[in-house]
Amino acid sequence: MEITRLDGKTFQRILCGGANGIRLHMEEINDLNVFPVPDGDTGTNMTKTIESGVFKMMENDAATLSAAASNFAKGSLFGARGNSGVILSQFFAGICEELSKKQQESASIAELSAAYLHGVKRSYSAVVTPVEGTILTVVRESAEYAKSHLAEDSTLEEFLKLNIEEAERSLARTKDILPVLSEADVVDSGGAGYLYIAKGMYAALCEEEKSLLPKREETASAEINYDLFTTDSTLTYGYCTECMVRLQRAKLEREALDVKVFSDRLENLGCDSIVAIREGDLLKVHAHTLTPSDVLTLCQIYGEFLSVKIENMSLQHSEKKLAEPQKKKTPHKRYGVVTVATGAGMKALFTSLGADVIIDGGQTGNPSAEQFLSAFEALNVDYIFVFPNNGNILLTAQQAAELWGGAPVRVIPTKTLPQGYAALSVFNPSVTDPDDQVDDLIAAKDAVVSGELTVAVRDTVIGGVSVREGEYIGILDGELLTSNVDPITALGDMIERIEDLSDRELITLFVGESVSEEDRVAMSEALEERFEDHVVEVYLGGQKIYDYLIAVE
Numbered sequence: 152m153e154i155t156r157l158d159g160k161t162f163q164r165i166l167c168g169g170a171n172g173i174r175l176h177m178e179e180i181n182d183l184n185v186f187p188v189p190d191g192d193t194g195t196n197m198t199k200t201i202e203s204g205v206f207k208m209m210e211n212d213a214a215t216l217s218a219a220a221s222n223f224a225k226g227s228l229f230g231a232r233g234n235s236g237v238i239l240s241q242f243f244a245g246i247c248e249e250l251s252k253k254q255q256e257s258a259s260i261a262e263l264s265a266a267y268l269h270g271v272k273r274s275y276s277a278v279v280t281p282v283e284g285t286i287l288t289v290v291r292e293s294a295e296y297a298k299s300h301l302a303e304d305s306t307l308e309e310f311l312k313l314n315i316e317e318a319e320r321s322l323a324r325t326k327d328i329l330p331v332l333s334e335a336d337v338v339d340s341g342g343a344g345y346l347y348i349a350k351g352m353y354a355a356l357c358e359e360e361k362s363l364l365p366k367r368e369e370t371a372s373a374e375i376n377y378d379l380f381t382t383d384s385t386l387t388y389g390y391c392t393e394c395m396v397r398l399q400r401a402k403l404e405r406e407a408l409d410v411k412v413f414s415d416r417l418e419n420l421g422c423d424s425i426v427a428i429r430e431g432d433l434l435k436v437h438a439h440t441l442t443p444s445d446v447l448t449l450c451q452i453y454g455e456f457l458s459v460k461i462e463n464m465s466l467q468h469s470e471k472k473l474a475e476p477q478k479k480k481t482p483h484k485r486y487g488v489v490t491v492a493t494g495a496g497m498k499a500l501f502t503s504l505g506a507d508v509i510i511d512g513g514q515t516g517n518p519s520a521e522q523f524l525s526a527f528e529a530l531n532v533d534y535i536f537v538f539p540n541n542g543n544i545l546l547t548a549q550q551a552a553e554l555w556g557g558a559p560v561r562v563i564p565t566k567t568l569p570q571g572y573a574a575l576s577v578f579n580p581s582v583t584d585p586d587d588q589v590d591d592l593i594a595a596k597d598a599v600v601s602g603e604l605t606v607a608v609r610d611t612v613i614g615g616v617s618v619r620e621g622e623y624i625g626i627l628d629g630e631l632l633t634s635n636v637d638p639i640t641a642l643g644d645m646i647e648r649i650e651d652l653s654d655r656e657l658i659t660l661f662v663g664e665s666v667s668e669e670d671r672v673a674m675s676e677a678l679e680e681r682f683e684d685h686v687v688e689v690y691l692g693g694q695k696i697y698d699y700l701i702a703v704e
Contacts, residue, residue: 172351196233203230284328286341410556
């Protein structure tokens, strides 16, 4: 098979193959973890990200390249989770952006190569401080190599093979670029994930595979029982109305689209559960309404429909109860707070500090961009503050903020639960200026020293600290500092490493779900005795993975 132009069906095929390629090696990628803590979820995050794009693409089964690319980009952006997943979604979004903007039925291999380079540019721009020796390096070097070795008559097979060849070499070099990888004797997990995607794409193109579409983890919906809405029924719950609109330049010249104003107009029409998101020249709209025709008429002011779905919410699926009434919007207020947390105690604590929506997640459980968008939708506020509370969730929160078309979103870059606790502790709803509020929150986040204690899951050496599997390791502001068979010693030694400890007054201890009452009491008493000049406060956080978290202020 010699393919010299990429069409929509072939694009769908190779992307499905890419999704299958990484899923087959998902756990292997998860195990490529530098730190000896149970947080290896890069493979899971990247798999779910690309599968979200595939599922969205296959919903419409669009035949044209531009339509397939557009649907895949949207699905992967919304489904992105974890830093590597976000970078991957931005890379493919850049590729799809180039392939879809010309509205062509197919693309030449030279055009595909240019699209890859645009994807590289977009993936780098998604990271504030790009780090070489990561997935960024692998996608860049493989795309540049493929372009430099293309001939006028190069085929799609040759292009994909060139990408794989350089991706393998680039991945091997990540050890030489990042000392932390060399020390742990592993290659970059995100780069490895991309290599398996590239190999899966090539295999799908060259091999005769009958079914490439990954299986959804959730069960399929049951058939709708239309007899539940009869000639005597009353439309109580309205219609769930969704549409995808391709914005038209001629129409936008007459009336510019402001997504916030657009959402307000939908609300004035009596709509509820409104989501309006613009991505380039696409507008996605979701609303619950008694008059879907009003929604469609408003949308058509700005463009033309690519898809429309209207469902009577009074119907039920055969195995479910009758649909619940629409939820009323919460009372309007100036600020809304969305935070990520794990553990009943931590969630209750964040709620008491003012959190309106808590997304369940954290280490090994990174939420998707779409979960953040759903949280934003639940709020009726002028400004939204987001606390990711995990370094691997920060990019996802930022991507969701960019996709959101409603109230302005400010992401506070909290990378740990203690940082989120410290920042949210100073949240003041009476502060009228959102910029002043952000400054206060970030200052509080920066002022706290955040520590984590967990059990090592492998032998390794990190930063000169020798770690044995099963030992307790202390991580202070992201740096592994201590390892000991005794948790009390490991945590105490870690706290002692704080340079300005004598200038601080408060040690707040958050106890994890696996810690017994006896061990909790022993740890509390040991800290009070060892750090007698400090106040020690203890909360039952119930968080997973980390037996103890500390905030030192």
